[in-house]
Amino acid sequence: MFCHSFKPSNLLYSQDSIARRFQNGRLIGEVLDEIYVYESLSVQDLPKMEVHLIDFKFVSADNRRLWILKELEKLGHLKQVNVNITTKEMDRRKSARTNHIKIRGDGPGGWSAEGGVHLMQLARLVHQMIRRKKEKKESDNQKSLNCKDLKITVCKAYPCTLVLLVVPLISLYFQFAVSAGVPLAGSCTNTTNCTASTVNSECKGGTCQCKIAFYAQNKTCLAKVRIGGSCTNATNCTASTANTACKSGTCQCTVAYFPQNNTCVAKIALGSPCKGTNQCKDSKATCMGTCKCKDGFYKDSSTVCSPRIYPNKPCGTSTVKNDSCVDNAYCNGTICACGIGYTTTPTSYCDSTPRLFGIGKGLALKNLNQEYLKMQGQVFMKNDSLKQISSKQKKKCSRVNMEDFLLKDFKFFSGEHPHPE
Structure with missing residues (x-):
């Protein structure tokens, strides 16, 4: 196989007729118009044609492409075309050796099989005249336009008066089409x-x-509008940055995202590292190295910051029940209660005002912040049972959490249990 340059008119068709569409469904006339009229394609965009050397004649294996090239040659758009020459055997179905061909079917893209001239050919010829006028290759002779000027046998199919009425309309159409350019998604070359x-x-x-x-x-x-830029609708924003919305006339990240380096990043869950409060996913959380619930809130079982529970209300769903109660309160198993030494205020918080607990025979408890529990002058320490200790033993005792000590081993002071005898 080798390459050679030919005039399309010197190449022969291998069929008597061809379909008016390529295998991809495009009309052959449509491709011709894109090359000659709209200039959105060039001859170089067409795949190189293969011709067969048979009996010292060059025959095309692609008759539809050859038809386009022959038409372009007639219109003066090209003189020669490069083809690949092969001596391999041609498909038996392509047995003709002719320089003329019929196009099967009518309508845009081809002529009817019975002859006559399709309107698109007339339009191309008019466009050819317009192009020559612009290039100053011939004088303006549109005023004396007649059937002879067209150099086609159009009068056999249409009256000359009809042709002379249609031609100016076609001229205006192509002048508009060429000046309008190619719309978005349309084929282009530059x-x-x-x-x-x-x-x-x-x-x-x-x-x-x-x-x-x-x-x-x-x-x-x-x-496209970046984060912080002015917008009128969401598309202005999302076209540039995902997970954005147009709020109050500016592009902002949606509620579940925060801005970072002109992008919108998913907000951070409780317990995860953070650098700013606006990065925390929960609106009731704050950034303290990690996202944590703000004062007055606790992390519930669904990892959401919920308001802390007031005294005399059921305990929350926190893993550590006491975390769900307001400050100075604890979960006694079912409800939140103020700790020893605190009372419920009118606003349902626990007040730290000291108080006395009187039980039984004048037993009293006061000064709850001391290290050890003193009852009637005796010192007791945390143990499985109440046990009095001496001063020597006291020195050996480790410090105990007074509130935990009282709540777990001395609940009787709050009246929950009778005083042991």
Whole structure:
């Protein structure tokens, strides 16, 4: 196989007729128009054609592509085309050796099998005249336009008066189409094709697309808006940054995210490291190296910050029950209660005012903040049972948590149990 340059008119068809569509469904006339009229394709965009050398004649294996090249040659758009020449055997179904072909089917993209001229051919010819006028390759002779000027046998199919009425309309159509450029998602060969139709667009991958800093909406390219920028709708924001919304006229991260380096990052759960309070997922949490519940709240079993429980209310669902109660209160198993030495205030908190507990025979407890429990002058320490200790033993005693000591071993002082005899 080797490459050679030919005039399309010197190549022969291998069939008597062809379908008006390529295998991908595109009309052959549509491809011709994109090359000649819209200039969104070039001849170089077409795959190189393969021809067979048979009996000293060059025959095309791709008749539809050859038809396009022959039409472009007639229109003066090209003179020669590069092809690959092969001597391998051709498909038996392609047995013709002709320079003429019929297109099966009518409508856009081809002629009817019975002859006549399709309107698209007339349109291409008119566009050819317009192009020549712009390039100043011939004088303006549109005023004297007649059937002879068209150099086609259109009068056999249409009256000349009808043709002379239709031609100006087609001329206006193509002048508009060419000046309008290629819309978004349309085929292009360079950025000029796109910007003629849509500002801030470019030709990328063979199609017109919005530039990287813009997004497509209603056939236009609008500027993407970064976090903190002005916006009118959510799309202004999400086109640039995911998980954003337009709030009060500015682009902001949605409620479950926080801004970081012009992106929106998922907020942090309780107990996880953080650098700022706005990073914590729970609105009742604060950042103290890690996200923790604020004062007046506790981490419940569902890892959410819930308000601490007031006295005489059922304990919360915290793993450590006492954590669910307000300050100076504890969970006695079912409800929150003020600790020894505290009373419930009118606002349902626990007040630290000292008080006396009188039980039985004048037994009293006061000065609850001392290290050891003193009852009637005797000192007791925490043990499985109440046990009086001497001064020598007292020196050997380790410090005990007074509140824990009282709550666990001396509940009778609060009246919950009778005083032991």
